[in-house]
Amino acid sequence: MWKRLLANPLSWLLAVVVAAGLAFGGYWFQPWKLFTDDVVDEALPQVQTAATGTPAPDPAAPGTDSPGSTASGSAPASPSPAGNQLLASGEFVTHEHETSGTAEVVQLADGRRQLVFRDFATSNGPDLRVWLSDQPVLDGRDGWFVFDDGQWAELDRLKGNRGDQVYEIPADVDLTSLTSVSIWCKRFSVSFGAAELAA
Structure with missing residues (x-):
């Protein structure tokens, strides 16, 4: 030969x-x-709502069937006013690939801000990034290509296509204008999935 x-x-x-x-x-x-799947299981910050200062309910915790309920009839614990605050959140919608889970913007007690993915799942793919954007989240194919049309900030490469994960938001990122998050395939300029971040 x-x-x-x-x-x-x-x-x-x-x-x-x-x-x-x-x-x-x-x-x-x-x-x-x-x-293949890349699974991430990072520790997520405990949060309380910004409006009320009350902790977000944890369904796995005993005595949290209703607000203010506690085990053994004891008084509810007072949350720290300086605790972590949930600033915005939204559910992921599917774009080019099936995507699900919750995205949250959390301000930590020390002032740092984080983007948190809970129960996140999407397809694996090449060159996936986590972008904050000023573009609206549109269902279906109309939302696939919009996130590089306006302003955006890249937080990091996607750590994994499944599982709980946390991304630091730089102090100079303006969250009043960047109100959506996209799992952006930078190589092919397409969104795998996205979530609107509403207060």
């Missing part, structure tokens, strides 16, 4: 071009990610 290739330079050149094309296509599209 090699003798035939060496005897015919055109065949050899064609073989090199095909091999290079396959290598580039594999790198660019990363098709194996369709069959």
